[in-house]
Amino acid sequence: xxxxxxxxxxxxxxxxxxxxxxxxxxxxxxxxxxxxxxxxxxxxxxxxxxxxxxxxxxxxxxxxxxxxxxxxxxxxxxxxxxxxxxxxxxxxxxxxxxxxxxxxxxxxxxxxxxxxxxxxxxxxxxxxxxxxxxxxxxxxxxxxxxxxxxxxxxxxxxxxxxxxxxxxxxxxxxxxxxxxxxxxxxxxxxxxxxxxxxxxxxxxxxxxxxxxxxxxxxxxxxxxxxxxxxxxxxxxxxxxxxxxxxxxxxxxxxxxxxxxxxxxxxxxxxxxxxxxxxxxxxxxxxxxxxxxxxxxxxxxxxxxxxxxxxxxxxxxxxxxxxxxxxxxxxxxxxxxxxxxxxxxxxxxxxxxxxxxxxxxxxxxxxxxxxxxxxxxxxxxxxxxxxxxxxxxxxxxxxxxxxxxxxxxxxxxxxxxxxxxxxxxxx
Numbered sequence: 001x002x003x004x005x006x007x008x009x010x011x012x013x014x015x016x017x018x019x020x021x022x023x024x025x026x027x028x029x030x031x032x033x034x035x036x037x038x039x040x041x042x043x044x045x046x047x048x049x050x051x052x053x054x055x056x057x058x059x060x061x062x063x064x065x066x067x068x069x070x071x072x073x074x075x076x077x078x079x080x081x082x083x084x085x086x087x088x089x090x091x092x093x094x095x096x097x098x099x100x101x102x103x104x105x106x107x108x109x110x111x112x113x114x115x116x117x118x119x120x121x122x123x124x125x126x127x128x129x130x131x132x133x134x135x136x137x138x139x140x141x142x143x144x145x146x147x148x149x150x151x152x153x154x155x156x157x158x159x160x161x162x163x164x165x166x167x168x169x170x171x172x173x174x175x176x177x178x179x180x181x182x183x184x185x186x187x188x189x190x191x192x193x194x195x196x197x198x199x200x201x202x203x204x205x206x207x208x209x210x211x212x213x214x215x216x217x218x219x220x221x222x223x224x225x226x227x228x229x230x231x232x233x234x235x236x237x238x239x240x241x242x243x244x245x246x247x248x249x250x251x252x253x254x255x256x257x258x259x260x261x262x263x264x265x266x267x268x269x270x271x272x273x274x275x276x277x278x279x280x281x282x283x284x285x286x287x288x289x290x291x292x293x294x295x296x297x298x299x300x301x302x303x304x305x306x307x308x309x310x311x312x313x314x315x316x317x318x319x320x321x322x323x324x325x326x327x328x329x330x331x332x333x334x335x336x337x338x339x340x341x342x343x344x345x346x347x348x349x350x351x352x353x354x355x356x357x358x359x360x361x362x363x364x365x366x367x368x369x370x371x372x373x374x375x376x377x378x379x380x381x382x383x384x385x386x387x388x389x390x391x392x393x394x395x396x397x398x399x400x401x402x403x404x405x406x407x408x409x410x411x412x413x414x415x416x417x418x419x420x421x422x423x424x425x426x
Contacts (some may be wrong), residue, residue: 008075008191009292010266016070017285023406030282031063050246050254050266060270064278068285072211072221075190075288076203080227080261082269083219087186087206088118089274090220090247091153094182096272097263098237101127105151106144108135108165109396113385115184116393119153135165150235151179156195156335157187159371160381160405161319161398162344164331171199178235180228186210187343187371192336193293200227200261209372212343213287213294217280220417222264227256239263245314294374294410299339301376301416302408308417309346314354316402316423320344342408343371345381345398352401355380359404362421364415376409376416 006014017028036055038044046052055061059088065083073081084090099105107119119130120366133140152174154165158204167183174181180201185193189210195203205211207219230239230252238261242248246266249260268276270299306320321332322340332340348354357365358380365378369385379385394400408416 009215011071011074013289014293015074016067028064028067028282028285029132030278031058032278033062034058036299050249058278058387059273059275060265062275062278062281063111063384064285065276065281068219068281068288069191069221070274071194071285071288072107072190072205073223075194075291076223077194077196077225078203078223078261080258081221081223082261082264083207083221083276084269085220085274085276086218087204087220088114088195089272090204090206090222091115091118091184093268093272093274094204094222095123095128095151096126096268097260098180098236098239099126099128102129102148103150104129104131104146104148106131106141106149108154108158108170110135110161110163110165110398111153111155111184112159113319113381113387113389113399117388126168135163135170136250138166138169138173140153142172142176145173145177145179149177149179151182152177153182153184155184155187156193157321157341157343158398159187159343159380160385161344162187162265162321163319164321164328164335164340166331167198167200167335169191169193174201175199178232179276181289187235187341188336189291189295190336191292192299192341194224196225196227198335201225206372207284208370210295210298211291212284212374213291213372213374214283215370215373216373217283217287219276219280219284222261224261224264225260226260228260238250238267243267258407280295281284294333295342296339297410298342298408301413302341302342302344302406303308303339304413305406305408305420306344306346306398308420312420312424315331316347316349318344318346319398320346343405344408345403345405347400347402348404350402352382355402361426362419363422364411364419365406367388371407374410376411377407379405381405 069081182202183195183200203223303322310318321328
């Protein structure tokens with residue numbers, strides 16, 4: 001092959017993978033093993049001392065998982081990646097490297113309900129404090145910065161409303177504050193948006209969603225952009241200070257522009273243990289091969305469904321950035337010109353009861369708590385994914401009582417519209 005940089009679709013199929021050197025197998029094998037034989041005592045010591053790269057134990061790394069990590073890093077434009085058991089696990093491992101008890105991180109208020117719950121409640125037991133900001137008001141991020149701020153966290157396309165976040169504007173705030181910008185890119189996937197191109201320092205995904213794409217395997221991933229100087233100001237001792245468990249190695253000094261990914265592996269994954277199953281890595285790798293084809297179909301279908309709903313008399317409003325009159329349409333044109341994603345919400349004139357009724361009457365749309373499947377999915381967030389929030393918080397996060405969320409699949413759009421027609425008519 002020439003020196004040209006491979007295109008996105010080529011990377012989705014080939015990045016990180018080679019024919020198996022022992023058998024010649026073209027598909028990446030599932031290395032379903034807990035551990036790996038060392039060459040000798042010196043080899044073992046060098047692996048445990050971070051003086052050589054290689055396999056030790058599948059909790060820390062596995063050859064199947066390594067292909068997945070290299071592939072997603074290539075698609076996102078990062079220097080390295082680490083696969084873990086779920087998207088939530090990715091968030092825990094990332095923030096463990098950045099925050100000490102009493103530290104703060106700023107998060108956009110428009111997030112997946114599970115993340116809001118994790119940040120608000122679960123992280124309190126670690127002494128990590130979240131400060132909320134409004135992604136529609138960039139100045140609110142600036143006002144939220146304090147000397148204890150260690151990171152800013154946003155979603156590129158926010159769940160559940162499908163609103164587009166101004167990544168570049170918030171990255172400017174992060175740079176000024178001297179903290180990394182973390183972007184959850186789950187709903188966009190790198191096919192639609194590459195946050196690193198717009199100033200993100202760390203990207204996380206729930207691999208369970210669009211990257212895997214088939215609703216059959218849990219997984220999460222952390223991508224290191226290699227853009228942040230972890231030694232600045234002594235804010236990040238996990239990366240800048242000598243690590244006693246590794247004979248005084250300074251990770252930033254030793255590993256340079258992929259030090260954060262190494263820290264997540266050898267300090268986070270090693271001790272917290274949310275390892276990704278090699279079988280799940282294999283399934284997600286297979287899904288990624290068709291990511292460009294699926295995402296384009298998802299987006300084309302979602303736009304058609306949104307246009308249909310926008311004209312229906314039972315629908316009060318549609319929140320989809322791909323519609324020309326949507327408040328996020330200009331941001332969608334800037335950040336996601338291929339399409340505004342497949343997840344969006346609409347409000348019913350009948351309020352809460354109408355939303356609950358609608359999801360029970362749909363036949364082709366599956367009523368469940370997931371997004372990013374080949375199948376079309378529906379949920380009423382106020383009674384499910386965001387039910388732990390009070391009414392005011394539900395509305396702020398885009399999950400008011402009258403809101404229904406769709407994750408539009410890759411079926412024929414005419415069939416999806418017909419299913420919505422019969423349910424809304426009923």
